[in-house]
Amino acid sequence: MLSVLALTSVVLLGIASQCTAISVYTNWEKHVQVGSDVRLSCSFFSWHWTSAEVTFSWSYRPDGAKESVSIFHYTNGAPYIATKGPFRDRLEFVGNPNRRDGSIMIRNVDYNDNGTFTCDAKNPPDIMGHPSNVRLLVFEKVPVQAGVITGAIIGVVLGLLILVVAIYYLMRFLVARRVFSLSMRHGKKGKGKEGSQQRQKPKVPLVFISF
């Protein structure tokens, strides 16, 4: 009994220490067309209530560079954009920290903006967690994402199939109902012969070929 209690308390303590890790979520990749605006979304999950001291921090590492620069920081209820960063006049904070959303919008992207953006969110006292990366890829013409056309073709064909089968059974049901109502109106009662022959269950069903 005491050992069970001790085991339960150890397990609960283990879960509780895991509970204080914050999880940050962003996209994996973002594909955009050159010249357009892109919204980089970042949200987090935390076991504590969203405090007033929540902070969001975005940094950027260009493709091929080794170091990342800080481009945005939100703290004490105010957003701060790096005044000498590569996005100083193109970055806008579009998130809602009360709803755990720390997204930023970058306007008029160019090929130089290819790189990795990192979002780090902290919700005191919950400050232990890993930042999350999103890769930005800028294209002249955005190609169709892998699997979209595949899924569309499969979905349309299977949908048509289900539709055809449903219509077939509906027609059969309507025709049978109409035949039934007609026979009721004429007072005929000899319609019971149809169903008797279809309920035989042969032991081994056999087939033969005939043209």
Add this chain to the structure above:
Amino acid sequence: MLAILFATLVLHLTDLIILFVSTCANAWRIHGADSYDLWYRCAQSNGGYTCKGTGEEEWLQAVQALMVLATIFSLTSFIIFLCQLFTLVKGGRFFFTAVFQILASLFVMSGAIIYTVMSPKWESDSDSYGYAFVLAWLAFPLTLVSGLIYIVLRKKE
């Protein structure tokens, strides 16, 4: 009579297995030890494989969809055959089964044709078509024959 039933079942099962292998194996085009298409591009470098996903070309996604649909339809046709075997009236034909199997053969034919026409030109002599491509072309006449057999098959007793 039992032999006909057995032979039909074996043919249909063979079709199913060929379709599954052709759809799932990643060996439509081979270049030495590298394998390309339908789902990955795997190249060998420094003793290990690096695989990238394919699929941003529209024709390749269409081939993927057609192969998956052919497999699904062939599987559905098999299940319907087993159902109809026990519920058809005497002398009835297996129309539903035949329709699905022939549709499966049409999809496999379209997929194989699109791949043959649209696959990029070979760059070197060690490029060749892989076994999955051969199986796809083999699946087309086999499923067609199987579907036609179901049209002439009748239920006895």
